Amino acid sequence: MFRRLTASDHDRVVAYLSKRPALHTFLTGDIERYGYDAPFQEVYGYLTDGRVTAVLLRFYGSYIFSTEGPDAVEDVVRMLQSNTAWTMVQGDSVSLSLLQDVGGFQPRQVREFAFAERPPGAPRPFVDTSGVYQATVDHVGQLWQLRKSIAEFANSNTTELSLRQSFESGDTLCFYVPGERGEMAASASAVAENTWTAMVVGVCTRPLYRGLGYATRCVAKLCDVFDERGKTLCLYYDNPNAGGIYRRLGFAVTSGWTQFFR
Structure with missing residues (x-):
């Protein structure tokens, strides 16, 4: 079932986001800072057997999407097609490819990026940061x-x-x-x-x-x-x-x- 999420769903949302914390940085950061009731932010999710298996977050005029599989895709595509106020939707490449391959969504423009992570304490050469x-x-x-x-x-x-x-x-x-x-x-x-x-x-x-x-x-x-x-x-x-x-x-x-x- 795809529906808007509230603070009562937060534990289930965290359980989903914590599976891939780096790829969910924007989602987690926005939810921790602004919650579920801010006028400029809406959080939607797909629930399977009581578990959150996909999250779509609207932040002002853009969306962030993450999913474990194809179940939420058609609902998300319908929302994107019915809301004409957004300018961008972004997320991990696997999730967004499902919007095209399964949902048939056709964006005007697509940009692809490499996604990189740096754990705390990762080795690196000395860089002089004086003057920063x-x-x-x-x-x-x-x-x-x-x-x-x-x-x-x-x-x-x-x-x-x-x-x-x-x-x-x-x-x-x-x-x-x-x-x-x-x-x-x-x-x-x-x-x-x-x-x-x-x-x-x-x-x-x-x-x-x-x-x-x-x-x-x-x-x-x-x-x-x-x-x-x-x-x-x-x-x-x-x-x-x-x-x-x-x-x-x-x-x-x-x-x-x-x-x-x-």
């Missing part, structure tokens, strides 16, 4: 301008307002390296921190400062923080050069990640 600073809500304007200058962020559904709200709610931990003129030269953020994991996002460098290792230093700083917290860092990427950097920092590809755009 933590951003605050006062830096949101600069961070937004940095991301707008990067072509790879053109499809992002993040707005300056949602970025500010993420800082104000404490959901974003961001480190940056300043440029010669005081602008942000590079940055990397972690979001959706939860009991087990956090997701690295927004790794970027202005073209003028590329090749200097600034983004590597920002990600290394995040590694330091989450090593201390004993949590796994996750990320997804489709840039082979970035993949080489992440591997050197201790990340290993474990799965695929897919985004569908309406």
Whole structure:
């Protein structure tokens, strides 16, 4: 049975999410932070013999989907087709492939990524993180301008307002390296921190400062923080050069990640 979930279902939701904590980073982080009753978030699930076997979460205008099998697929496709307000649905590549192969869903655009994980304490070479600073809500304007200058962020559904709200709610931990003129030269953020994991996002460098290792230093700083917290860092990427950097920092590809755009 596919239905909206409530706080009374939380133990069953956690039992499902804990099976694949890294791939469920966004789901777990959003549910732990915002619960089941926030006006901008809805959590749906498929229940089989009292167990949650699939989760669909709406966060503002995007969805995250995860399933153990095909049972929830037709219900999810009907929801996506009936709701015209969303812009993106994302999740592990196996789950999203079922929406196409079983549910017949045809997105306007598909992006495929490698999904990588870094357990706390994973070995990596020393990286000098001096000159790396933590951003605050006062830096949101600069961070937004940095991301707008990067072509790879053109499809992002993040707005300056949602970025500010993420800082104000404490959901974003961001480190940056300043440029010669005081602008942000590079940055990397972690979001959706939860009991087990956090997701690295927004790794970027202005073209003028590329090749200097600034983004590597920002990600290394995040590694330091989450090593201390004993949590796994996750990320997804489709840039082979970035993949080489992440591997050197201790990340290993474990799965695929897919985004569908309406």
